[in-house]
Amino acid sequence: MRTATSALRQARLARPMARRMFSSSPSRLDRYGFIGLGQMGFQMAKNLQSKLTPTDTVRVFDINAAAVQQLKGELASTGAVVESVSTVAEAAKEATVTDFETKDYVVTVLPEPVHVKGVYKEIVAAGLSPATATPSKKPIFVDCSTIDPSTSRTVAATVAEAGGVFVDAPMSGGVVGATAGTLTFMLGCPASAVPAVEPLLMHMGRRVLLCGEQGAGLAAKLANNYLLAINNIGAAEAMNLGVQWGLDPKVLANVINVSTGKCWPSEVNNPVPGVVPTAPANRDYAGGFGIALMKKDLKLAIEAANEAGARLALAESAQNLYETAAQDEACKGRDFSVVYRYLGGKE
Structure with missing residues (x-):
C-alpha cells in the first residue's frame, strides 16, 4: 500500500x-x-x-x-x-x-x-x-x-x-x-x-x-491540537507546582526543557511571565493562540474521536477547563497559556 x-x-x-x-x-x-x-x-x-x-x-x-x-x-x-x-x-x-x-x-x-x-x-x-x-x-x-x-x-x-x-x-x-x-x-x-x-x-x-x-489533513491537525491542548495544561500545572514549592520559574523551565517533560508549551510558549521573553505570558497573555480557539479545536477533536471510535481519556477534563477558563474575565480573549493564571499560578 x-x-x-x-x-x-x-x-x-x-x-x-x-x-x-x-x-x-x-x-x-x-x-x-x-x-x-x-x-x-x-x-x-x-x-x-x-x-x-x-x-x-x-x-x-x-x-x-x-x-x-x-x-x-x-x-x-x-x-x-x-x-x-x-x-x-x-x-x-x-x-x-x-x-x-x-x-x-x-x-x-x-x-x-x-x-x-x-x-x-x-x-x-x-x-x-x-x-x-x-x-x-x-x-x-x-x-x-x-x-x-x-x-x-x-x-x-x-x-x-x-x-x-x-x-x-x-x-x-x-x-x-x-x-x-x-x-x-x-x-x-x-x-x-x-x-x-x-x-x-x-x-x-x-x-x-x-x-x-x-479529510486526512484535518485529522492530522485535530490530533496535533488535541495533544497541544493537553500539553498546555500539563505545562501550566507543572510550572505552578514547582513555583509553589519555591523554584525559580526560569530554573524549573530549564530543567523541564532538557528533560523528558519538554514540549512546545514549556519551551516556546511557557505560561509563566518572565520565562520566555517572546511568549504571550509577558504581554498579559495578549496575542498568540486564543483560548476560545483552543476550546473550539478541542471540541472538534473530541467530535472526530467519537465518530472514529477513538478513546480520549483526558478530553472531558481538558474541555471543562478550557470552557470555564475562556469565560473567566481574567482569562477571556487571551492566549490559551492563560490557563496558568486560571489555575492560580504566581505571576
Missing part, C-alpha cells in the same frame, strides 16, 4: 514540469480568490499579495468590510493587485485550474464548519457546475479552515459533483506563523493535486505535508 510520504515524493518528482507550466504568457492575468480575513486569514492574504506579481489579481471577501479596507491599507507597494468584492461568488468568479497547471485558486479561511458549508454552497450555486467544468478546466479550492473531517468530506463531495476540486489544508503555526509566513500546511487531497497546491501555500508558509486523501 502506497504511503502518504511516497505519494508526496512522486508528486514532487513531477514538480519541475508543473512549475514550468506555471509561467503563463505575458498577456494572461492570473487570478486568486481569498475568502476570510480573521486573525489568520488577514496575515495569510498579506503574504500572498506581497509574494505575487503586479500581473496577478487577488479578489478578497470578508463579511467584515472594515477588515477588507484595513488589508488594502496595509498591502505591500509591490505585489498583486487586490480587488475587494461584495460577495463570496465574486471572489470565486472565474477561478479555474487547467490540468492543475495554471495559477487560479480560491483560498478559504473560515471560523466554523457551518461557515465552510455556507460559503461553498453559495459558490456552487453561483455557477460552478459540470456543464462549465471539463477535464482541462477544473475550479480548485483550498480550504485552510480548521473544521471536522466529515464536514470537509461532505463539502468536497459537493464541489466534486459540481465539477471542482477541493483540498483541505489546515495549518499550524498560529498568528505568529501566519504573520511571518512560516505556517505548516497539512494536506488532505490526491497526490496529483500537490504540484498545483504547494506553490500557492508556500507563499504563505514554510512546509506542506501531504497527509493522505480528503
